[in-house]
Amino acid sequence: MDNKKISLAVIKRLPRYYRYLGDLLDNDIQRISSVELSKRMNITASQIRQDFNNFGCFGIQGYGYNVESLYKEIQTILGLDVNHKLIVIGVGNLGSAILNYKSFKNRGFEIIGAFDNSEEIIGKTIADKEVQDIKNLSQFLDKNKVDIAVLTIPSDACDKIIDILSVNGVRGVWNFSNSEIEVPSYMMQESVRLSDSLMTLSYRINEEEILKKYPRG
Amino acid sequence: MDNKKISLAVIKRLPRYYRYLGDLLDNDIQRISSVELSKRMNITASQIRQDFNNFGCFGIQGYGYNVESLYKEIQTILGLDVNHKLIVIGVGNLGSAILNYKSFKNRGFEIIGAFDNSEEIIGKTIADKEVQDIKNLSQFLDKNKVDIAVLTIPSDACDKIIDILSVNGVRGVWNFSNSEIEVPSYMMQESVRLSDSLMTLSYRINEEEILKKYPRG
Numbered sequence: 001m002d003n004k005k006i007s008l009a010v011i012k013r014l015p016r017y018y019r020y021l022g023d024l025l026d027n028d029i030q031r032i033s034s035v036e037l038s039k040r041m042n043i044t045a046s047q048i049r050q051d052f053n054n055f056g057c058f059g060i061q062g063y064g065y066n067v068e069s070l071y072k073e074i075q076t077i078l079g080l081d082v083n084h085k086l087i088v089i090g091v092g093n094l095g096s097a098i099l100n101y102k103s104f105k106n107r108g109f110e111i112i113g114a115f116d117n118s119e120e121i122i123g124k125t126i127a128d129k130e131v132q133d134i135k136n137l138s139q140f141l142d143k144n145k146v147d148i149a150v151l152t153i154p155s156d157a158c159d160k161i162i163d164i165l166s167v168n169g170v171r172g173v174w175n176f177s178n179s180e181i182e183v184p185s186y187m188m189q190e191s192v193r194l195s196d197s198l199m200t201l202s203y204r205i206n207e208e209e210i211l212k213k214y215p216r217g
Numbered sequence: 218m219d220n221k222k223i224s225l226a227v228i229k230r231l232p233r234y235y236r237y238l239g240d241l242l243d244n245d246i247q248r249i250s251s252v253e254l255s256k257r258m259n260i261t262a263s264q265i266r267q268d269f270n271n272f273g274c275f276g277i278q279g280y281g282y283n284v285e286s287l288y289k290e291i292q293t294i295l296g297l298d299v300n301h302k303l304i305v306i307g308v309g310n311l312g313s314a315i316l317n318y319k320s321f322k323n324r325g326f327e328i329i330g331a332f333d334n335s336e337e338i339i340g341k342t343i344a345d346k347e348v349q350d351i352k353n354l355s356q357f358l359d360k361n362k363v364d365i366a367v368l369t370i371p372s373d374a375c376d377k378i379i380d381i382l383s384v385n386g387v388r389g390v391w392n393f394s395n396s397e398i399e400v401p402s403y404m405m406q407e408s409v410r411l412s413d414s415l416m417t418l419s420y421r422i423n424e425e426e427i428l429k430k431y432p433r434g
Contacts, residue, residue, distance in 0.1 A: 079423030093314035129239035206296030
């Protein structure tokens with residue numbers, strides 16, 4: 001397996017495979033063919049076979065894939081077999097929603113701290129976490145190893161926070177702010193752009209009208 | 218322009234262009250070359266030129282693109298020059314965050330109603346909207362034209378809601394639930410998968426370790 005290469009395009013598809021395979025496991029389905037999976041996921045069977053071949057999972061003719069081993073393989077590739085420690089910075093509505101989101105923990109993402117700068121929010125308990133003063137962030141990071149910081153703060157407040165996170169060894173930033181933020185090269189940033197998703201939906205419900213103006217193939 | 222075709226891959230990139238061009242306008246930048254835009258956006262200049270050529274926007278040698286006309290063109294293609302009426306179904310933390318999100322309105326997305334089934338939430342006022350009983354949804358849709366429903370409810374509660382939405386002419390569903398939901402073919406669904414984004418981040422911060430096991434090119 002040492003000579004196999006996995007492209008980033010395949011990596012980007014893995015979370016979706018992981019979700020579908022997890023659903024199959026929950027429903028006690030032990031094996032599945034690429035054709036069946038293709039129908040459920042709306043991807044071609046040959047694409048599925050190619051993707052799985054990349055990391056050495058070959059289906060068996062007349063049997064298909066073993067769901068559990070495929071699931072575990074993808075789990076390892078995505079680094080989900082490792083426990084990750086998270087903190088949430090900014091405990092407004094969105095931060096609270098993330099603190100309350102239960103399915104993260106099942107995937108090895110454990111939230112160990114929550115921070116805000118508002119007097120009204122500091123000291124509150126949300127999903128069993130007491131919200132701490134953002135002033136204590138450095139001190140907290142000094143005592144606790146944190147892998148990922150979830151930022152639900154305005155983008156102009158991000159720079160100062162990124163400085164503190166980076167000197168304290170936080171590797172990942174999950175960014176919910178409106179703008180792209182700058183992080184040092186040894187940090188990874190993944191952004192959730194709610195507006196982009198809503199704009200794509202807008203296109204799709206207006207597609208018919210729009211295509212009269214700009215036909216596409 | 219009638220014979221130009223725009224592929225879905227281009228459409229998917231438009232929200233990001235739109236965001237960047239909007240930032241340029243906010244900063245009073247009136248024109249930009251594909252090379253400058255390429256540096257800011259981390260896409261190749263030739264990709265940018267190709268994308269814009271698709272809808273008939275050609276840069277001028279030595280001048281570049283007129284930011285405002287490009288911005289307005291993309292706005293039209295995305296259907297953002299049309300005002301959209303939205304309702305939010307499920308007013309937990311995430312629903313509240315969406316009700317409070319200010320930048321939607323600037324892009325023509327107006328939230329005109331909020332619904333929940335919990336006695337504790339019905340009647341509360343959030344971002345100037347009084348949360349209504351979900352039982353009144355049909356009646357509300359009967360009186361108000363709604364384009365998009367934002368679903369922040371558990372996936373097993375979606376089917377019943379989709380039925381009500383679809384018979385009342387709601388065209389778009391912005392789905393925040395964990396599973397893919399089924400919608401009739403005349404409705405469009407756009408899903409926000411927070412877990413997928415977090416899993417991709419997990420891969421990226423663990424990439425070095427993972428690549429020792431599965432090298433990629």
